[in-house]
Amino acid sequence: MTNVTFLAIFLMLITAFNCYGQIAIPSQVARPITPIIEKLPGELSRIRETVKTPVDTTLANASSLLDKASDPLYALPDAITIKQSNGTAALKEIKTPDGFLAIEKEWVLVAKEADIKALSDPDIQVVEKHYLQAIGQWMYTLRITANLEKLSAIRDSLPAELQQQLTRNYVYLSQTSNPVDTSRRQMDSAPLLTSSSHSPSAELAKPDVKTCSLASRVGMIDTPIFESHEAFAHIDVTQKNFLSKPLTNNTVHGTAVAGILAQRLASNSLIFNASVFYERSQVSQGATLANLLEGLNYLAEQNVDAINMSLSGPENEVLRLALASIDKQDIQVIAAAGNNGPAAPAAYPAAYLSTIAVTAVDSEHQIYRWANQGSYIDFSAPGVSVETAHPTLRTSRESGTSMAAPIITACYACALRHRAHRGEALTSLIEASIDMGEEGRDAVFGYGLLP
Structure with missing residues (x-):
């Protein structure tokens, strides 16, 4: 990236977009946006094709990534039997x-x-x-x-x-690091692949303003949220449980994701949460495909601007078709890229064409060592040891692409509220991102960083 290009993007971040439009309009309750036209504009398809264009530069060096990976790659956890609160088996x-x-x-x-x-x-x-x-x-x-x-x-x-x-x-799994695995936890802040020398410094790239000035309607698929937490005092949280059996679940993951959204949403914004996860262990949550589909249906009925999915699992035609249907209703889905390691296959739903895929970086803008990489990565955002709301503590620090995704969700929702045009909102994210790693869009950072 040339100095002139970087300066133009930096000035735009500070004065024009800053990840959030800063128009001085009084806050109001976020009502559903009425599309300007009934169908998506032709340019949105063009943007999508550009966003998902295969990236060969970084993938060609996959062997060098493996050489740098001194730790074993992430593997799916073992299958377990999930019991109801009364001790009887509910799911196997x-x-x-x-x-x-x-x-x-x-x-x-x-x-x-x-x-x-x-x-x-x-x-x-x-x-x-x-x-x-x-x-x-x-x-x-x-x-x-x-x-x-x-x-x-x-x-x-x-x-x-x-x-x-x-x-x-x-079964789809939440995408945060495992705090019980101390060796992995200690390495959460250690980069596997650093940004190249042309990348801006952490201080220079950080926007001055974090919160949006217009109220938004945001959906999320997650665990329950501890909604009485002080982090949600300025917004309204509505939840619906989709577990058909009395399964144990905890509120840590959902509260953390909602906490990151709340940090960036304007007063009177609305968060709709579809609670679909059951507790597999203290640090692992699972959601069945059936519950995901019910949750997505509920959020679409709420006319949300965007849906955050901080989870990942296998490619699945039924889920793809459901997300494509929701996409046609002008609802953008943003998903965590996955924490399976740089050589892992693509994670879904992040890798679907209709979805924005988000990877995580640390405070020095270096890639999260466990983040998936590939041509489907669209944006990067802070997701290593980020401070957010916790149900029993005031705050905690969490890591994973799960924590990066809600930052982009909030950015997109705000951009949509200022522009009321989906194509322009997506374009503004691309223009506002700060190029990292290989020059131009790459398989590690995507289009770049939105801090």
Whole structure:
């Protein structure tokens, strides 16, 4: 990046955007934005294609990244049995043949109501069904006891479209570091790959103003939030629980993510939280695909500006189709890039075309050593040892791409409120980002840093 280019971006950050438009308008309760036109502008598709253009520069050096990784790469946790508060088994996780977590014998079908007839079989039981208004389809949670050979035959007999809409009830995990793993915790602030010499200093890049001047409507998929915390005194928090069984959950992760949003949202902003996670351990939370779909449907019905998803899991056609449907309603999804290590495969939902993927940097603007890397990375934001709200302490310091994602969510929501035009809001984030690492967009920092 040339000095002239950097100076232009820096001046724009300070005087024009600062990640948040600073127009002196009195705060009001955030009402839903009415789209200027019914369909997305053509330029938004162009922006999306640019954002997701494959990045070869950093990926070509993947072997050098592995050479620098002195610690083992992150692996999925073992499957466990989740118990209800009374001690009885509620969910039994398994490791699927593709290496991901899922609920044993549970599958999800998203289809028209009449389509369920195609799965009429003694070995298939409908456990739950819900109509997803935002997606315009029925969601069926199925218990399938057939062996794999019979299940494969049943699936092959379905129309091609229905085959894509039937999937395992996969488990998605929150994306914060494991504080019990002390060796990993000590290294959270140690970079795996530093920014190159043309990057601005931490002091120079940091905007003067953190909060937005216009109230926003933001959705999040997470654990419950400890909403009586003082961090939320200036905003309104509405929550809905989507766990169908009385499972244990804690409020640490959701409170931390909401706390970061609250730091940057204007007074009278609204946070809608879909509580979908169950507690796997004190430091690990899981959410089933079925609960994710219900949560997304609820948030879309609230007409939010954006949805924060600080979680990741396997690629899944059912989830992709649901997110594409929400995208068509002018709701932007922002997701954590994943904490599986620089050589790990792409994490979802961050890697979907309709989603903005966010990675984490430390206070010196060096990449979080456990962050995923790849051509799907869009932006970077602070996510290492960041101070945020805690349900039992006043604040705590948390690390992970989970903590970086809400910063970009707040930035986007604010930009949308000032511009009321989705294409312009996305463009403003790109223009306001500070180039890091390889010159131009890269697979480590994306377009750059929004502090």
